[in-house]
Amino acid sequence: TKQSLNRVLRALIEDGLVESRIGTRDKRERHLYLTEAGEALERDLSTAQRDRMRAAFRQAGPEAVAGFRQVLEAMMDSDLRRHYTRLKETNG
Template sequence: MAERNLGTAMSSRGESLLFLTDEQLRRGIEAMFFAYRGFTADPDRILQEYGYGRAHHRAIHFINRTPGTTVNNLLSILGVTKQSLNRVLRTLVEDGLVESRVGTRDKRERHLYLTETGQTLERNLSEAQRARMRAAFREAGPEAVAGFRAVLEQMMDPDMRRHYRDGTESGQ
């Protein structure tokens, strides 16, 4: 009997989530905006010391995630123009945070790696975000964490979801 009641409660709770009002969706959107603001606040302070912005952070993050990634793969992941990425990469290379190596099979390719200095900055940026996420996840609990991840994955475009799930160079 308790099993059936739990199933009914879960079913009705799930069904009510399928019919969110515009106001509930607006509140969810606002929550995302404010959470993103908090999520980026600590790294933004660190980046400011270097004269860098969030584009630099994203590049550093994904180069660290996949050492040797190509410029074209990074373009695909970040969804920015080649000109914009080149500006960011030029700064990171000139400042000694990223190393660009010519491809061994295709000389036109550039493979990107973080230097020791780049790895140190990436650790500082990531630790600030991990601390915030760790505290939020701990407070929310495991079911909320699983639900949060599921919602985020469903919001991703399919090609980005593949990049996220696979964590591979090609994202296939």
């Protein structure tokens, strides 16, 4: 809900992880930015998550990874799937 989102956002701002700025064109807008501390936390968490995913993929093996990828692709809506397909074709 909007209330629970605002509660979490307030905590992130109070903890110095996120900064909220009022929009320049529309004063009703709030633009959210990670602070330096927020960027550091995101980097640490993302690194840990990538390491866990890499280890899980290694343990599961290539067939399981291919199956997981198929499931993720099947979850995409048609616009996202087209975009993803173009990216795959462009990047090999």
